[in-house]
Amino acid sequence: MRVQWATLARYAEVELGSRFMTIVGAGAEVFGTPSVPARVRTYLALQLRYPEAEANHEHLVTFTLRGTDLQPAGPPVDVRFVPALNPLYAPGWEALFSIAGPMSFTVDAHGTYSIGLDLTGVHAAEIPFRVAELPASAD
Amino acid sequence: VLHPFIEQMPPTKKRQKEPSPARHSLTVALDLTSGRASILEQPHLGPEVAEAAEQIARGDIKFMSSSR
Numbered sequence: 207m208r209v210q211w212a213t214l215a216r217y218a219e220v221e222l223g224s225r226f227m228t229i230v231g232a233g234a235e236v237f238g239t240p241s242v243p244a245r246v247r248t249y250l251a252l253q254l255r256y257p258e259a260e261a262n263h264e265h266l267v268t269f270t271l272r273g274t275d276l277q278p279a280g281p282p283v284d285v286r287f288v289p290a291l292n293p294l295y296a297p298g299w300e301a302l303f304s305i306a307g308p309m310s311f312t313v314d315a316h317g318t319y320s321i322g323l324d325l326t327g328v329h330a331a332e333i334p335f336r337v338a339e340l341p342a343s344a345d
Numbered sequence: 346v347l348h349p350f351i352e353q354m355p356p357t358k359k360r361q362k363e364p365s366p367a368r369h370s371l372t373v374a375l376d377l378t379s380g381r382a383s384i385l386e387q388p389h390l391g392p393e394v395a396e397a398a399e400q401i402a403r404g405d406i407k408f409m410s411s412s413r
Contacts, residue, residue, distance in 0.1 A: 219394045220370040222386070227370075247402045250375065262367055271377040281380030290367040304370040307385060308398035311377035321377075 207260055207289075207303075209323055209331040212252035218306035225292065225304040227251055238340030243314045246337065251306040252323065254289075261291045261301060268324040269309075272332075274317035282324075313337045376401040 216231025229251050237246050250269075266286050273279035289303040313319065316339050323331040374383040374397035383400070385393045 217394075219385075220372045222370075222372070225370040245378070245402060247398060249398075269375055269377060269382075280377045283375050283377055283380050283382050285371070285373055285375075285382050285384075287371055288367040290369055292369055305373060306371075307373045307375065308394060308401055309375040309377065310398075310401035 207254055207256040207265055207325050209325070210253045210255045210302075212250070212321075212323060212331050212333050214309075214321070214333055214335060215249045215251055218249040218251035220304045220306045225302050227253075227304050227306050229306070235335045237335065237337050239313075239316075239337060240340050242316060242337075243312055244337070245310060245312050247308065247310045249307065250309045250321065250333075252304070252331070254303040254305070254325075255300040256289060256303060257300060258291065258295070258297065261289055264288050266324075266326050267305065268322075268327070270322040270324070271311045272320045272322050273313075274315060274319065276320070278322075279313070279319065280311055374398065374401050 213232045214234040215229050216234060218227060218229045220227050232251065234248060237248070239246070264286055265288070266284055268282045268284050270278050270282040271280045289301065291301055295301055316337050318334065318336050320335065321333040322329065323333070372385040372394065374385060376382070383397055385397055
């Protein structure tokens, strides 16, 4: 299994029973806050690809917030799932598995951060972003 | 891209994980401060996603579903 793409967004969810995602504002990469620590609320969307042989077996995706020093800035979050092949899956093709939804975390300083994605304990992708100081008077 | 969803909240620390059954896709709410995840079962039929977003913004996820 591999990460085909991953992004932060203003909104993201997966349509139950298909694998189609509704994503609004993909590519969010800067968050403004007048002071820290601050709670950041955003959305995550990612699409995974896997060979047929990996269907119906449990997989583990781990999400980790990394801080300005690239070290974990919070506890990793494990999500276990068992991908099922779509009825229209064509033999020989890579299958798709989509994950999306709201995400929240706390930052203690302005600077660069990232969301690390591990698949079954192996680093698979990193989504970088920045938390910038926003004047208190700004919208 | 300037993202508007910022709230001031103190950090907390906890962790929880559970397996889920076979499915084609997954909508999940992630709280990377508490280390908790919540699988949303019917995001397109109601306000489940918005409610989950409010819960994790408050650091208040109460469940992790493993049905379906």
